[in-house]
Amino acid sequence: MKFKAEINVMPLxxxxxxxxxxxxGSMKNIGLAEIHNVRIGKHISLEIDASNKEAAQKxxxxxxxxxxxxxxxxxxxxTLEESK
Amino acid sequence: MKFKAEINVMPLxxxxxxxxxxxxGSMKNIGLAEIHNVRIGKHISLEIDASNKEAAQKxxxxxxxxxxxxxxxxxxxxTLEESK
Numbered sequence: 261m262k263f264k265a266e267i268n269v270m271p272l273x274x275x276x277x278x279x280x281x282x283x284x285g286s287m288k289n290i291g292l293a294e295i296h297n298v299r300i301g302k303h304i305s306l307e308i309d310a311s312n313k314e315a316a317q318k319x320x321x322x323x324x325x326x327x328x329x330x331x332x333x334x335x336x337x338x339t340l341e342e343s344k
Numbered sequence: 345m346k347f348k349a350e351i352n353v354m355p356l357x358x359x360x361x362x363x364x365x366x367x368x369g370s371m372k373n374i375g376l377a378e379i380h381n382v383r384i385g386k387h388i389s390l391e392i393d394a395s396n397k398e399a400a401q402k403x404x405x406x407x408x409x410x411x412x413x414x415x416x417x418x419x420x421x422x423t424l425e426e427s428k
Contacts, residue, residue, distance in 0.1 A: 268387045283388075283411065290410050294393045294403055303352045303387035304367075309378045319378055326374050327367065 263308045263316040264343040269329045269336045270301035304328055307343065316340055347392045347400040348427040353413045353420045354385035388412055391427065400424055 271277045280299040287295040306323070310316035320338050329336045355361045364383040371379040390407070394400035404422050413420045 270387060270389070280388075284390075286411060287407060290407075292403060292407050292410075295390050295407055296393075297389075297391040299389045301387045301389075303354060303385045304364075305354070305381075305383045305385075306368075306379050307381040309380075319376060323371060323374075323376050323379055326376075327370055 261310060261312065261316075262343045263310060263313065263340055265304075265306050265308060265316070265320045266339045267304040267306070267320065267324060267328065267336055268301060269304065269324070269334050270299060271333060272335055275333060301334065302328075313340060313342070345394060345396065345400075346427045347394060347397065347424055349388075349390050349392060349400070349404045350423045351388040351390070351404070351408060351412065351420055352385060353388065353408070353418050354383060355417060356419055359417060385418065386412075397424060397426070 277299045283300065284296055284298040287293065308316045308319055310319060317338065317340055320340060324336045324338065361383045367384065368380055368382040371377065392400045392403055394403060401422065401424055404424060408420045
């Protein structure tokens with residue numbers, strides 16, 4: 261079976277996000293002062309071959325822990341679905 | 345009213361994604377060859393003050409077009425909800 265995973269890797273909420281802070285500042289300069297609290301992370305989409313959804317979830321978590329996210333600075337969220 | 349937007353900015357599907365390609369290659373090296381077709385973009389969360397959902401959507405699209413995404417290389421998806 262084939263699965264498609266959508267992963268968000270974001271800076272931990274307790275940490276400063278300097279890139280997000282800079283973008284929040286820029287919003288004011290382009291006339292969008294109503295926008296605030298910008299946080300910027302990564303969005304990753306990938307495909308997995310696995311025998312079932314649990315196995316696919318496990319593989320995806322392993323990929324996040326080993327390669328895609330840095331747990332000291334980031335957390336990740338996974339959305340998994342079977343792809344047609 | 346306060347709204348929260350979750351935005352994905354991804355490389356256009358018709359373009360190569362060298363960062364994603366590199367990560368796909370690394371998956372094999374860490375024993376996750378079942379994972380392929382990795383694509384990497386940005387995930388942005390932000391808060392907006394607006395009088396209604398339509399206004400918030402419009403502001404968010406403006407921010408994406410003016411600042412967050414490069415339309416020549418990227419497309420964006422917005423998910424908007426009222427924040428409590």
